[in-house]
Amino acid sequence: MEQKLSPKSTKFIEDLRLYLFSSGKKDTEINDIIHELEDHLYEAESKGKSIEQIIGSSPKDYMHSISKEMRTDYKEWAKYIPLVIVGSMSYIVFRDLLSGTLSYGILTIIGCLIYSLLFFAGFMAALRYTTSRQVSRMKEALILSLPFILSTLFIGGILLMDLLYPSPLIHFGTIGSVIVGILFLGFIIFFSIWAKTAILPMTLLALYLPEFALSLTSLDEIVRTVISMVITYMIIGIYLLLELKREKVKIQ
Known part of the structure; x- marks a missing residue:
């Protein structure tokens, strides 16, 4: 029979999983910790104990202590970074393919790569902050939206700079544009299957x-x-x- 935790414990488990993931911990180790804690919380709640008696009065300190005991492996993030980069660039590529062949300034291409990395790193930092603290839904939404806002301002500045001071253009031509489109389409299909x-x-x-x-x-x-x-x-x-x-x- 499936264990049923209280809403407060369930929320803490979800937050802990996201906190550990955004701290660069391995999925297998996260799952082991989560399953162990779920059993511990279920046993404690069945005896009438509160979650505070298990994790203490500070969820942030408890999450941090668990995180310190686990090995950080940023290679876990390596598989997500290409997804973020290609995923964000696919919106630009397919929009431009509808208008004709692809042609981008070098500064724009470099800016898009940096934009994707900034957004990914900023979102992970915001995720760690919101999951380790008891913040309202409105404040949580605001904090999580900051990486998007700031990285969008960054890429907007890059595009404006490339417009005012054009960098060398890379013209893909008809065949090149078709190949790029097929590659991006293949990535989207792969990502959809992988992420379900x-x-x-x-x-x-x-x-x-x-x-x-x-x-x-x-x-x-x-x-x-x-x-x-x-x-x-x-x-x-x-x-x-x-x-x-x-x-x-x-x-x-």
């Missing part, structure tokens, strides 16, 4: 399929833009609702 989620391809379809389909019509540009935005939000909204429903069914 269709969020990346669904987002890309929602962003660009309505725009491409409406561009083939004789509708006014403003009308096409409005309709495209509405369809995009509808597709993403329906997908998220279906995912939420699927997760609820799995939990029950």
